[in-house]
Amino acid sequence: SQTIHQWPATLVQPVGSPLSLECTVEGTSNPNLYWYRQAAGRGLQLLFYSVGIGQISSEVPQNLSASRPQDRQFILSSKKLLLSDSGFYLCAWRPANTGELFFGEGSRLTVL
């Protein structure tokens, strides 16, 4: 069966420090991969999605980036964190030929 893991689960970082959140999917090939951010009172905001290795579509962020170095690996990065980057980050995958998203456990980032 398919599983998705993301880490770290919790992170406290100072403003201006770098960020790397990692997500991997097991038990499937060529999944579509997604990064969402959930800030307080703002619902789920789509940040990036990827339909294949090296293919990244960006929706919103200015200082965040994503990479997909391997088929089942999706990384969210920042060179310099802002206070506004605090939130709950969710990785998700979706089989290419069906509709629903399956989510990881989430990573809670606090920028101080």
Add this chain to the structure above:
Amino acid sequence: AQKVTQAQTEISVVEKEDVTLDCVYETRDTTYYLFWYKQPPSGELVFLIRRNSFDEQNEISGRYSWNFQKSTSSFNFTITASQVVDSAVYFCALSEHLRDDKIIFGKGTRLHILP
């Protein structure tokens, strides 16, 4: 452009009452998918239902039911005989068509079931 509106930010009902969560969507596509997800206090999102734009039949699953009406662009979710375990944030989402691969979520409705 696709958009999902969940106008109810927070709802509180007493246990055993019925409650309906509203979802209104906007899309220019004729082919699209609608979803509902539940986010319990643990934070992980749990998939509840997917509905495609060509299937307007209402669906019932136990105490949960969904009312899809294309005429009003709504996909409402009703919990019958609510229970405390139903307390969570509920998200409605829209995907315009599979090839696009973008799924947009509403802001969610926080549901409190009071004992």
